[in-house]
Amino acid sequence: MEFKPRNHKDLSITEKRYAYSARNLWSGILFGIGLIAFIDEAIFHQLLHWHHFYDKSTSNIGLISDGLFHALSWFATVGSLFMFADLRRRKGFWLKRWTGGVLLGAGFFQLYDGIVQHKLMGLHQIRYNVDIRPYDLIWNITAATMILIGIVLIIQTRRSILNVKADNRHAQ
């Protein structure tokens, strides 16, 4: 990346944010995945008992997908918060870009869970013994909305990075 600064001391806060824009995005995405997985586990599995630990119709590929995503989200929750602390101590935290990442990560996880894991792999359903359609619709529409808002925020912050880069080029 050409924008990498050599000396951190001389950078303004805006420039620092831009220097760590990728880390802001990744920290957000990982935190979003961890957050939505935690909500899923705490609310739908443990409190409401809507989801099952194991559904008799679960396929082997469903088990593998579930295990991979569970492990990833478990690691992502902790890792993304350490990345967050790292951004703070470097004074490079950028709330808007980070939030964009959170919404993208959370929306992606929920949409993948709702479409691929629930429907295609038959891992488990949102609820049992009720008409599942309204639940599925709400689940997946919320997910898609989060992805859309996330993408908009990421594009907006990306634009301001490009603007600063262009300004710097003119100044030289």
Added chain:
Amino acid sequence: MHSDGHLHDGGTWFEPMLLVSIAFFIVIYIGAAAYSGRRFKKWPASRTLFWILGVMSGASALVGPIADRAHMDFTVHMVGHLLLGMIAPIFLVLAAPITLALRTLDVQSARRLSGILKSWPLRILSNPISASILNIGGLWVLYATGLYGAMQHHIILHALVHFHVFAAGYLFTASMIYIDPVPHPLSFKFRMIVFALSLAGHDILSKYIYAHPPSGVLKEQAESGGMLMYYAGDAVDLVLILILCYQWFKATRPRESLAV
């Protein structure tokens, strides 16, 4: 029961021998800590405490009430597995036994020890990938084949499986979090990716056990044992993840804060 008879026959010599070795491991560590504390900087008391906790949690899986009930109740077996394969290794790795050994031994023996640690067989074994395969792959062999059932009938097999669970657990932990000196350190990113994949292997196996009880295990016991393995495994791995991420956080500290 036939299987019980076998294990109790073994128990007559096994239990006293194990209790003696527990005392031996604790005494030798405390002795080494005191000895090296006089020659160099004082050895931290927290590490001695970790060592004692590690030896005790490993031992509690091998003798006493958990060990006695483990071959009748799969859920209790899983408690023992957690203590021996996950909790004991974390405490023992945190106790930094190799650092202590290098400080305590005379120069020639210390050189020989670090030579062994640098050798290619240990380098291969302590790679996160091979350590994960030995650790998680070993568990798959244990629970997804007939090995678990066979282990209950043969004392030697029983001992070998327990030794493997512990040794692979230690190797895995030591390959992920560096407390002792590491001749060929690997990047945080690489270790984190391998860690997440082996954690996934552990999760998948827990649900697999829930769905497919190992040989000779009742359905309800396999279900509660599988869920225990899943959630308790998460809790223990959370500790490892926190240590690994904290080590990353310290290592990537920005330069300017050093000057302050």
